[in-house]
Amino acid sequence: MQYMITSKAQLNDGFAMPRFGLGTFLSDAGQATQDAVSWALAAGYRHIDTARIYGNERDVGWAVRESGIPRSDIFITTKVWNDDQGYDSTLRACEASLKRLRMDYVDLYLIHWPVAGRRSETWKALVRLKQSGEVRSIGVSNYMIRHLEELLSETDIVPAVNQFELSPFLQRKKLVAYCRERGILVESYSTLGRGQKLTDVRLAAIGRKYGKTPAQVALRWALQSDIAVIPKSVHKERILENAAIFDFDIAPDDMRAMAELDEDYSVIPAAWDPETSDQWA
Numbered sequence: 001m002q003y004m005i006t007s008k009a010q011l012n013d014g015f016a017m018p019r020f021g022l023g024t025f026l027s028d029a030g031q032a033t034q035d036a037v038s039w040a041l042a043a044g045y046r047h048i049d050t051a052r053i054y055g056n057e058r059d060v061g062w063a064v065r066e067s068g069i070p071r072s073d074i075f076i077t078t079k080v081w082n083d084d085q086g087y088d089s090t091l092r093a094c095e096a097s098l099k100r101l102r103m104d105y106v107d108l109y110l111i112h113w114p115v116a117g118r119r120s121e122t123w124k125a126l127v128r129l130k131q132s133g134e135v136r137s138i139g140v141s142n143y144m145i146r147h148l149e150e151l152l153s154e155t156d157i158v159p160a161v162n163q164f165e166l167s168p169f170l171q172r173k174k175l176v177a178y179c180r181e182r183g184i185l186v187e188s189y190s191t192l193g194r195g196q197k198l199t200d201v202r203l204a205a206i207g208r209k210y211g212k213t214p215a216q217v218a219l220r221w222a223l224q225s226d227i228a229v230i231p232k233s234v235h236k237e238r239i240l241e242n243a244a245i246f247d248f249d250i251a252p253d254d255m256r257a258m259a260e261l262d263e264d265y266s267v268i269p270a271a272w273d274p275e276t277s278d279q280w281a
């Protein structure tokens with residue numbers, strides 16, 4: 001059996017990131033996020049993914065402090081939002097995030113989306129934040145191959161992570177291979193297809209073989225594909241369900257069957273599609 005809930009992936013900058021964490025998009029500010037993060041930490045999660053735009057950084061920071069778990073044992077990701085992109089504005093945005101989190105560093109700071117005309121300056125600010133220690137690792141999100149090619153032609157610092165939508169129904173095999181060849185860790189979001197694909201009968205059939213739910217099969221599939229996952233839930237029973245994936249292996253023939261589930265299914269509206277929308281030209 002490979003991996004435990006705390007298993008880490010080595011990043012290209014010497015730091016390491018737990019392969020499994022809690023997502024918090026659409027996790028309401030206040031009690032909902034405080035409870036979700038508290039339940040997750042109590043269940044053994046050691047990686048929390050937030051963002052300025054989610055509006056819940058304060059609650060994430062509160063739950064981390066309340067847990068009594070040393071800060072150094074928890075991996076925190078936050079992200080610079082689109083309207084904060086640019087050099088100086090990114091430096092300010094990071095400072096504001098740290099203030100809301102009440103932390104003196106974050107483990108991973110990501111460019112949330114590859115905003116046209118601004119992303120290059122934003123990356124320079126991330127490099128500066130890494131040098132000054134406010135952030136340990138820096139990375140990108142929603143970067144497709146063309147965005148990565150542009151970035152790598154402009155910098156010596158290769159992003160540690162690329163976080164993008166990926167699930168059994170949207171496998172992005174070329175982008176995954178591109179990242180892997182360059183030492184960029186792939187982190188999947190919407191691995192559960194935001195719950196929209198959990199009724200798929202093929203996923204359910206594989207789950208039955210192992211006594212696991214479709215959500216657990218989707219998450220385990222990603223881990224076994226060397227992809228980090230951050231499933232979101234604000235319900236305790238689902239937070240526990242999503243973490244109960246470290247006591248089984250999907251057999252190679254089922255992994256091969258799952259490779260066939262890829263159907264380019266995305267939960268992102270077309271206007272935000274990182275492959276095609278003009279916003280990210």
Ligand SMILES: NC(=O)c1ccc[n+]([C@@H]2O[C@H](COP(=O)([O-])OP(=O)(O)OC[C@H]3O[C@@H](n4cnc5c(N)ncnc54)[C@H](OP(=O)(O)O)[C@@H]3O)[C@@H](O)[C@H]2O)c1
Nearest residue numbers: 023024025141189190191192193194195215231232233234
């Ligand atoms: N970088 C980016 O641009 C970006 C974009 C999207 C997401 N993300 C990050 O990635 C995280 C995960 O992605 P996501 O939130 O889009 O989608 P997701 O994790 O695929 O799915 C979350 C949805 O599925 C439901 N759910 C969770 N566990 C379930 C289970 N075991 N059975 C049935 N339903 C379940 C949740 O509902 P309940 O909460 O009601 O349980 C929620 O509606 C986000 O929270 C965020 O941190 C990043």
